[in-house]
Each structure stands twice: as C-alpha cells, then as structure tokens.
Amino acid sequence: MKHTTLKLLAATALVPIGLTAPALAGDFDGYTLRVKLIGGAQYEPLYAEIEKWEAETGATVDILSRKNHFELDREIKQDIAAGTLDWCVGSNHTSFAPQYGNIYRDLNELLDPAVLAEFQPLALENSTVDGRLVQLPRHSDISNLYYQKSLYEDEDNKAAFLAEYGYELAPPDTWDQVKDQALFFANPPDFYGTQYVGKDEAITGRFYEMLVANGGALFDEDWNPTFNSPEGVMTVQWFKDLYDAGAVPAGVMNYLWDDTGAGFASGTVALNLDWAGWAAYFNDPDASQVAGNVGLVRAPKGAAGIRSGWSGSHTFSITESCDNPEAAASFITFLTDHDRQMVEARTGLLPTRQSVWDAVKAEFLAEGNEFQAMVSETYAQSMAEDAFTPPLIEPWIEVSNEIWPALQAAILGEKSIQDALDDAAEAAGEIMEDAGYRN
C-alpha cells in the first residue's frame, strides 16, 4: 500500500500539473473557465479566437469582466478585499502585477519550459515578481519617435535650421536635438514642435525613462528615492523649457495617450514619442492628416547615451484559487501561441515571441506594406535593446502618484524643480518605508 502511494506520488511529481502540450479535444469537457479580461477595441480581435479553444477542449469560457485596465485593477483589488477570487484567469500588466501580492500562481510550475523558451527572455524577466513568473506576456509595448517627414525634406527648413543651430536637420537621435527641433518647428497655436502626456502614471513613465537616459535612477540599491538628483532636475527642465516656450500645446499637462495620438494625427505636431499601436492609425488616410507623411526613428538618447525605453507587457495570470489550473494554463498558452500573437501583431501590437516578429514582418513585406514593416523592424530593435520596466515593486503606483503631481507643479512653475522633486522624494521615501522596502 505504502509502495503504491509512493509510486503514485512519484508519478504525479514527474508529470507537472501544467498541461503544456496543446489541449486535446474534450480535455475539459463541460468545464466553465471564469476569466476577467482587459477590454477595448485593440484587444478584441484576440477574444474572437476564444471559441476555437472552446471547440478544441470542450470547455466554455465565461468572461466575467471586460474593462479597461484601471477599472479592472479596481475590481481585482475589490475581489482581494472581499475574498471573491472565484475566477481563474485575469488580464494583468507588468506595472500592476507587483501590487497583487501572492494571488497569482507561479507559471514556472505550471507551464512547460519548452513553451516558455519560445518567449523573449526579457519579456519573461519583466513578468517575474520576487522570482515567481506570475504572468505570461501577451504583447509588449515601448515608444519610439514619430515625425512628419515633409518637414525634414523641406529645403528652407534645412537651411534655416543649419543657420540657427549649427548642425544638419535630420530626425533626432538625442533628447537635446528633439528640444532644438521642437523649438524650431513650433508656431503656436497653429503648429507645435512636440507634445507629451502630462498626468497620471503616463508622465511618471516619461519622466522615468528620460531620467534613466540621462544617467539617473528613481531609487538607489537600498530603495532610497534618488530622482531628485541633478539628472532628475535636468530631465524636468527639458519638459519645462518646452512648455514655457510654447513648443508644446498649452494643454499638455492634462493630456493622456488619446490626446497625444489625436494631436499628431491632426497634423499640428512635428515630433511625437508614442506607442506602436498608433502607427497604423497615423498612416491611415481616413483617420489621419499625416498619412503617407509619417517617419519613425528609435526613441532618442539622453545625456548618458542611453535610449529611453519605458516598457511593459500586457499579460495573463492564473489565480492561486483557480479550481482547474490545467484548463487555465491551456487557455493562456492558447491565447499567446504563435497564431494568436500573429492576430495581434497584424494590428500593430508588439508580440512577445521572437518567431512572430519575423513572421509578421515578412507578411507586411509580402503585402507591400513597407510602412508597417519598417515600424515592426524599428520596434523589434527597441524592444530587444532599449526596453526596461519601472521598478517591479508593490507600491509603484503609489510612488507614481506622488511623482506626477510634483512634475506638474514644477513644469507649471508652482514650485522650483528642485523643491518639487525633493517633496516627492520625501513622500516616496515614506511610502517605501511603510511598504517595508527601507528602514
């Protein structure tokens, strides 16, 4: 009896719970998988594929929630508080994941290493919190610099710029060049040199990536805030100089992604650092005034010679309380397999499997869509070489909520840059202390 039990235990130990091989027909017959997914136009094409998984496995997917990420975040926090984590799969994000503690499973224990090996190592690394792979990356994102090509082909512009700044006018490679060119092109209120998002985690992220590019850091090794350093001041000064000069729209401090996207598409902005998902929209003649006139270069370098590369991934996680982790693992493996990532990559989202990068670029070229092929190549390079996430710490959003109002106060001149950053650093220090990261 004892031997039988031991044998059974040994056998189950050799077969990981995770069903990493593709699910077979009828594997989960009659089972209903409860999921909470991020909603929104750009995410929907993938969900149209769900019925294929249902047909393959015999399971049914019950989508309990389909909200934007901020609303989904609130709902998940409410579920944690109320103890109602009675669902299996949830959409997640690398910036959000650290706050949820241990509600999600370590996918290293659930998925086949061979499947995981097909993902980009950096994407998996960024999905790991405290050594646990709590999420499987669905698609990633990073920003690069869009520009209006015609401005750089205009001979008058070239001559005038050379005379004023002493170097040739070309798409910028550094943040200093972006500033020069933004000031040169600006003619408010009809035309602006550039723009930036001005609130919420959006501006914290932009500040963070430029801080890193300038050689600074948000925290030191002991989690003491260090963003009020000279590099931090230099970074905020860049934002403030452009704002004071009117080289960015007067309302930028209230802008989020939709505003900057609509602004560049309206043809009134010369340079625009933005996400990959916007490329097709910018080049669509039905939606954009700059269609056919869009250029793209990698995000510029800062004073330290590092390129900006604030990055993150949309992901899927499986709850610890899930009653059928095998079905959940099969489901998220299906949603992130090669064919499913191709569905998203065709719409301009950035895949997390290397094979998809190559395949989608080849497909764009075969269709004669050189613009999207160029976009794909540029983003592939920046994802491979420039990407870095915000600190993967539990109080990241809370720290961000101290930083962005301070950035706004400094840019609008309500406080000196140093004072604003010092105040935010002090508040961030207290948060890190309360969260147990520093003594």
Add this chain to the structure above:
Amino acid sequence: MRWRAEKHTPFLLLSPAILTILFVVAIPLAFSLYTSMTPYKLTKPDTINTFVGLRNYVRLFSDDKFWWAFGRTILFLAVALNLEFILGLGIALLINRITWGQRTLRTMMMFPMMFSPILVGFQFKYIFNDNIGILNNALQALGITDGSIAWLVDKPLGMISIITAEVWMSTSVFAILLLAGLFAMPRDPLEAAKVDGCNPWQVFRHITLPFLMPFAFIAMTIRSLDVARAYDIVDVMTGGGPAGRTEVLWTLIARVGYDNSKMGEANAMAYVSTLLSVAFTYYFFTKLVAARRYMGGAE
C-alpha cells in the same frame, strides 16, 4: 396579552423599514467608520484587523493637500449649485411664458440629465481641448483670440471648465422643479399685485420668488446629496490636476482608496466628505422650513 401585542404593533409594522435602513445604511456606515480607524489596504485584507484609533484622521487634518481639496469642494458646491439655481430659474420662467411647443421644450430641456456623467466629461474635455477642441478653434476663427487657451490647465479656468460641464448637466433639475412650482402657483396674488400697480420686477421679487423658494430649496437639497456624481466629470476632464488645481475630495478619495489601495485612509476622508454633504443638506433643509413658514405653509 392583547395589550402587549397592541403595544408592539407599531414596531412590528415599522420593522421592515427599520431592517432595510439597518442593512442598507447603518451597517455599511458603521463598517466604513470602523475601517477608517484601521490601516486597511485593499490588497492586504488582514490589515482590517489592526485598530489604529484616530490616526488616519490626525494624519488627514495635518495634510495640506486634503484641506485644499476640502476647500475646493466647498467652492465647487457653492458656485455650481448657485449657478444651477439662477440658470434653472431663468429657464423655468422663460418656458412658463411659452404657449406653443412647451411640452417639446420641457422634454428637450431634460436631455442633459439623461447623459451619464462620464460621457459629459469626455464631451467637455474635447470641447475644451486647447489644440483640437472646438471652443479654441471657434474663438480663433472668430478672431477673438490668436492664442491657444489652456482651459483645462490654467488655474481658474480649470475649475470654471469643470463647473461649466456640471452646470450644463444638472441645471435642468432646478428648471424642472422650479417649473413645477410655477405651474402650482395661484394666479390671484399675481393679478391683485398688478391691479395694485406693481411692476413686473416687484411682482417677481415679492410674490413669485418667495413662492418658488421652497421648490428651490428642495432642488438644492436633492442636488447637494447627489452632486458627488460630478466625480466622473472631474476625473475624466482633469483627474484633479494639473498640480492639484482641480482636486476635489472625491478625486482624492478615489486615488487614495483604489489606486493606492489605502481604503482605511480613504474612508476617513469619505467620512469628512459625508459630513460636508450632510451639513449642506441640513442647511438647505432649514432654509426650506423657513421658506415654507414665510409662505404660511406647514412646517
């Protein structure tokens, strides 16, 4: 035995109402009062068991950001409610004079109330957008300004823009209630005043307005209770920014409670916000009683 039963009858009859109020109002209120005295974090449910007394309140009362948001909320309430009253009164008086198509106009007047606050927020966010918004484009096209006005960023303009959206959405509440008051108004005093030689202003000032005041205070009472619906408008239009320029209690509470997960601290703020609402409601209720007494109505 019968005596006992009769004595308990009122309580028995009232018990459904008492139980409903207990479960729907009293228990949640008591629970949130308790959580306001804990370091309760949504993502760490166990923290609800740690009692910290009044620490959240002490921290709150020594926080400048909180007091600024508190002051801005009072300003928002005072300006929005008064503007809604004045505009609602004007609309009600105008519609009351119309003899043809009044029903259609009354229905059209209620359209803004039917929009969800989130939709109103997005609508006005794009109207007030400095670069591609229709307001700036119209002002520039008409030659009124050659610059770009940062409606949602500038210090007074940010609050003014939000109040405009709120007033657009809710003025019809006042208009409808005041119009009901006008319909219910007896004609005799008006005709007597005219016979006595009162001019239209005197008739309005001394007869129409005092008669309408109870209706106005009913509207004020209702609005002061549901004005927090404006949270969605503020959140969408400015999110309380920039640099806290349009931060009101509701946006601060939502950020602390949900984004930062600090529900204990947020509940302490919410309690202060609730007391503020109760104070406004109580004030309007006393004014309502006084207005009814002035008109000779029942207290």
